[in-house]
Amino acid sequence: MFKDHANIINAISTAGEISGRKKLQKIVYIAKKLSFPFHEKFQFHFYGPYSEELTLRIEELCEMGYLNEVREKKQAIINIVIR
Numbered sequence: 637m638f639k640d641h642a643n644i645i646n647a648i649s650t651a652g653e654i655s656g657r658k659k660l661q662k663i664v665y666i667a668k669k670l671s672f673p674f675h676e677k678f679q680f681h682f683y684g685p686y687s688e689e690l691t692l693r694i695e696e697l698c699e700m701g702y703l704n705e706v707r708e709k710k711q712a713i714i715n716i717v718i719r
Contacts, residue, residue, distance in 0.1 A: 640693060641702070644664070644690070644693055647667065657691070661684070661686055661687060661690060664687070665687070676689040
């Protein structure tokens, strides 16, 4: 369980920060296709690949204090930055 969480933290720390959950979903999907050790199951959704497991892990990591999501309002768009 925590190994999957650690893989997500490692990916985000390598990137520095990721601007938006959709972008994170796509990064992890592509990394998994390139044989990186992600185990989340993906399905195609409205905006491309989506993993409910990944969403739940991100929420758990935020609740545990390992990740921080910041809402930034730029013009009329609300952007979520994961750090």
